[in-house]
Amino acid sequence: GAGVSQSPSNKVTEKGKDVELRCDPISGHTALYWYRQRLGQGLEFLIYFQGNSAPDKSGLPSDRFSAERTGESVSTLTIQRTQQEDSAVYLCASSRRETQYFGPGTRLLVL
């Protein structure tokens, strides 16, 4: 079946602009995760949704970052007033049980 999809693939924006990243999880996967991968660094956890439970937002680096998920479907990650340090690959993953399956990521470049 179809894997996790993310859009856009690439995004270039100017400092101070807002951006919205989208993730379509694998159908039937109740859990959805967002991670960030900055150049030369490991993956950083951002936020985790599990069913109808309150999301785990403990990884969000600042209040400029927010995410929403509608039921067990699409999620959007919004970054307000982008900064150059927000430049990274944003990866989304979904899971039904333990194993997380990742999307191709969105490459964000903030100029």
Add this chain to the structure above:
Amino acid sequence: SQELEQSPQSLIVQEGKNLTINCTSSKTLYGLYWYKQKYGEGLIFLMMLQKGGEEKSHEKITAKLDEKKQQSSLHITASQPSHAGIYLCGADGIRGSTLGRLYFGRGTQLTVWP
């Protein structure tokens, strides 16, 4: 701070050679995952280990978790150019609190030259 240490950071081998990548944690691992990432792509799931002493193989890749569940190794036999990429280990439950999120090592960059 880094939860998982991977070694080596980079590895260059000739096609046909065997190689090993290590992933070490200072705390007990409850679930250890190996992923492969190619430039510009997402992470591809390879294997998951949960039990001490567990070993799994897929094609020419073998992953092991030690008895103490603090170290895992990924071994590639007779490497091929298609094995090139970044190998990442991820673990859950290190902090024994939040379920779901994975903690990752920084990755090992593997280059295989013909």
